[in-house]
Structure formats: C-alpha cells, structure tokens
Amino acid sequence: MRRTHLFLTELVLDLFLFAVCAAVCAGLLLHARGMSRESRRLTEAVYAAQTIAEQWRATGVRPAWPAQDGSGLTGVLTVSGDALDIAVYADGALVYTLEGVRCLG
Numbered sequence: 001m002r003r004t005h006l007f008l009t010e011l012v013l014d015l016f017l018f019a020v021c022a023a024v025c026a027g028l029l030l031h032a033r034g035m036s037r038e039s040r041r042l043t044e045a046v047y048a049a050q051t052i053a054e055q056w057r058a059t060g061v062r063p064a065w066p067a068q069d070g071s072g073l074t075g076v077l078t079v080s081g082d083a084l085d086i087a088v089y090a091d092g093a094l095v096y097t098l099e100g101v102r103c104l105g
Contacts (some may be wrong), residue, residue: 039041042095045095045096048071048073049088052066052077057102065077074090075088075089083099083101084103089092
C-alpha cells in the first residue's frame, strides 16, 4: 500500500512538472510569434519608405503613398525645401522614420 501511494505521488508530481514545462514552452512560442510579426511589419515599413525615398531622389516630385497592399501601413510625407521626411505608421503606432532624404534632381 505504501509503494502505491509513493508511485501515485511521483506520477502526480511528474504530470505537474510536465504541465509547467508545456506552459512555459507555449508562452515562448507565442512571444516568438509576436516578435516575428513585429519584424515583418518593420521590414515592410522600411521597404515602403525606401521606395518613396528613391522616387523622391530620382524625380524631385513629392510621391504619393503607395496603394494599400494589405500590410496596413500608412505614411506621412513632409517636404521642407529639398528634403523629404517619411514616417510610417501601422495601426496608429509609429513603426519607422526616414528623415532628410535629399532630391538629386
């Protein structure tokens, strides 16, 4: 009878330890997914800002923000003299800024 209680106690403790480890792993996976999403959003914002900057440098004409492509990014373009400042937003939060892009033309 004593061995049975000891075995059941050990089994319950093992199951508890397994559940704690599984919860920690699930939390880490969710955190990694969030980091991946943020990284993808930043990459898309940099790409959009670089595209706008290249258009500005080549033509000197204030470019329009590209049509929505499903990324959910919006931008604010500010021209002061021959310099262009670009701010990229996603869901109302600032994601990326590119300042002082000079026109070559």
